[in-house]
Amino acid sequence: MIRNNNTSLTAFIISWHILRTIEDDPGLKVKSILSFVKENLKVDVSYKKAWYARRKAIELVFGSWEANFAELPQYLDALVQSNPSTVVEWSHHSDSLDRVKTFKYVFWAFGPAIETFHMCRSVICVDGTHLRDEYKGKLLVAVTQDANNKILPIAYAIVDEETISSWSWFMEQLRYNVALDRHPICVIFDRHNGIIYTMTHFDYWEEPLT
Structure with missing residues (x-):
């Protein structure tokens, strides 16, 4: 019954x-x-x-969202300690009070992925997706394709929203920490205003003239 x-x-x-x-x-x-x-x-x-x-x-x-976010610094630090070639960059709110840094953005790229990217095609696809539940942030991701046509994620970031500020910061970290010596690079994206602004206002993403 x-x-x-x-x-x-x-x-x-x-x-x-x-x-x-x-x-x-x-x-x-x-x-x-x-x-x-x-x-x-x-x-x-x-x-x-x-x-x-x-x-x-x-x-x-x-674990809960609160616990996972609280453990994020320790987790990323463990990644760097176990693989020194892994890159982690933080951005904090400039108006944080009492010397307590308030999390704004975080970027990371696994060392093996960075090394592998230099043997892949000079093509990057970038996009963002929603983080569900209590924290309404966004996950930004950059991927490429290897010689076997397999998708390789090469960089990630957690930001509050997809804005000109967050995309500019992500693309700057991507260029200087992952793709610094790759010229030229084809970047595929969904024409989000933040990405368009970055691609047209920063010389490290300018199109080759020849």
């Missing part, structure tokens, strides 16, 4: 039942959780409860 939305079956309890599945598939659909609960726990639950269960399970496996 299947009971409807049993109040004693909380989202927290459901989250423990789906932990292993979330570990294997963090993108598990809410509909799949509804089906799992109905089949295995013999209860119908609301979409909202299943959604909260999925969110709680993700936090239990991967």
Whole structure:
């Protein structure tokens, strides 16, 4: 017998039942959780409860947004310590008070990716995507293509929004930390105003005249 939305079956309890599945598939659909609960726990639950269960399970496996952002400096420092050729650059708000630096942008490029890029085609594709949930930032990414036509991510940045300021900063870090000695470079992008501004106002991205 299947009971409807049993109040004693909380989202927290459901989250423990789906932990292993979330570990294997963090993108598990809410509909799949509804089906799992109905089949295995013999209860119908609301979409909202299943959604909260999925969110709680993700936090239990991967940590909360707050914890992950708090650990970002240590994580990036560990990357540099384990591979000195990895590049990390930070930008902080200039109006930070009491000498506490407030995070604004962060750029990183893995050392092996930088080295591999110099054996790839001089073509870069840049784009941005949303970071979901509580922190409404953006992830900027630069990728290239190797000789086997495989996509190679070469640089990343977390910023607040896709603006002229954030794109200019990202493209500057990309040029000087990853692609300094590559001339010319073909840059493919979606004609975002921030990228267009960078490509037309900074000489390190100017088109070759010959």
